[in-house]
Amino acid sequence: MTEDLKMRRTIRKYKNEEIPEGLLNELLETAFRTSTTGNMQLYSVIITRDNDNKQKLAPAHFNQPTVTTAPVVLTFCADFNRFIKWCELRNAKPGYDNFQSFFTAAIDAMIVAQQFCTAAELCGLGICYLGTTTYNAPQIIEVLNLPKYVIPVTTITVGYPEIIPPQVERLPLEANIHYETYKDYTPEDIDRLYYEKESLSENRQFITENNKETLAQVFTDVRYPKANNEHFSEVFLDIIKKQGFKF
């Protein structure tokens, strides 16, 4: 049964076919059965089906076509708003306006997001994560009208696969596991663990296309450069605080 999980791949192109509301609700209900901190369910999912709203969300995701072409876009949010409202209505003094509480809710939201993806994939749907969510959280908050104590942490596009691409590579298992304690990587380890990745023709082409010397430079200079990371760190930290988590 785990064979399906092992063979999965990200799907960015979808058929022009709606996802029935009953199925979507079933998948969400299934996802909400995952573990959650203290059974507090510190998350909310915003369901976008409306084309105008997809258009409004698109710029926050750097206009990746998957946002406007997927039948459903789901924004998973760390949400302490509902829980805090419950506390206040029950004569209980909430103390959740801090970083640890934000991070706990973010973990809850990520667990649910991933379980939704797996449930969807087991039903023949395809998904794509949008890492842009934490870059442009302020715009997403505005478009989705997210109140205090609610932060978007990831977005998923979902639909029936139009094209099923080949699986992309992964590092060998030993690259990501450590027995008992962390054994740091020697230069020889790095060479060995990245050898296959660096040998792939598509990755070599990627270097040429970007006029770089090494694959790593494509990441540091083009895809995830320092200046961007630092800019989006400030933006994200700022909005977490503005939404009510003080630190």
Place this chain on the structure above:
Amino acid sequence: MTEDLKMRRTIRKYKNEEIPEGLLNELLETAFRTSTTGNMQLYSVIITRDNDNKQKLAPAHFNQPTVTTAPVVLTFCADFNRFIKWCELRNAKPGYDNFQSFFTAAIDAMIVAQQFCTAAELCGLGICYLGTTTYNAPQIIEVLNLPKYVIPVTTITVGYPEIIPPQVERLPLEANIHYETYKDYTPEDIDRLYYEKESLSENRQFITENNKETLAQVFTDVRYPKANNEHFSEVFLDIIKKQGFKF
């Protein structure tokens, strides 16, 4: 196939039975097939099987018995160390010593953790998440010898179920989903959404046992009080910075 996901529950008591290394590796390899930011695989999993090491980890998890009685304890870490080492060896200047990069790696680690859980459950194993990981990250870093740019974000205990408890309640689906934009909760919404949870005899007993007036007070005064959250916020922020992510 999603019926198994829907019927899942957390397992805290395990049989005295090892998990074969081949199966564990297979489950990890399956989990590593989940989405990861830019295919960077910004995570590491520390596998604890040794009893002495479980004993050393236990205090960081407030001595929850599941840590020392599970055959396997897995600590999932946000890991930019390996990627940064790769960049440095490839004449590329990494710019990943910031909050956004830490958070990206944390998301990667959470996605993988949840997929591991699902794969394990589909193979008849049971899991329990330990939310204590972000509280006592400094001790965990010391015990597991985690280098700069590596932060533990969650821990999972795994084993063959000894006792399968009943499923615990969840809020009704409508509590956690919003159509197109966020509709904030009125007091009447909160009353309706929490009605079933508050009516359950085990939750009413929970109030009595803790000498409280409401279930919410058990959370705010006993389980997750403000002073603890604020203390562990400072500890966690401090260690994230000490491990090299500047903000």
